[in-house]
Amino acid sequence: MSALPLSLALTLTPDTEATVRDWLAVLQTADTAASDFDKPLNITAFVDGRALACPMPLLKTKVALRSLQSGDSVYVLATDPNSCADIAAFCAQSPSLDLMLSTRTNTAATGSNTTPDSDTIFHFIITKTDSN
DSSP states (O other): OOOOOOOOOOTTTTTHHHHHHHHHHHHHHHTTOOOOOOOOOEEEEEEEEEOTTEEEEEEHHHHHTTTTTTTEEEEEEEEEEEHHHHHHHHHHTTHHHHHHHEEEEOOTHHHOOOOOOOGGGGEEEEEEOOOO
């Protein structure tokens, strides 16, 4: 499996960058291949919505999107299954957003495949596009 075509922005704090890299490594072991992306991703924001009930992951995502420039992406993690529908609907209704990735893993950041199904992590990568 080849690496996902992405870069991390220099604006991410070292701790946030490490967290994002850890989760992207987990994502690499899932069924996500680089061929799923037609252009490189530039992740400039990260939303950790794990253990937050809806609508908090979506609200935090909206706040993060405000600071993004066209072509930048936000990486979102959530554990509430309702976040899937909320975030997907929000992106579908927003012409300036592309939901580049929406997947889930049953794997903890440690790479353990023994976590219970209640520890499902939903991953989203949302890219801001021109709003023309």
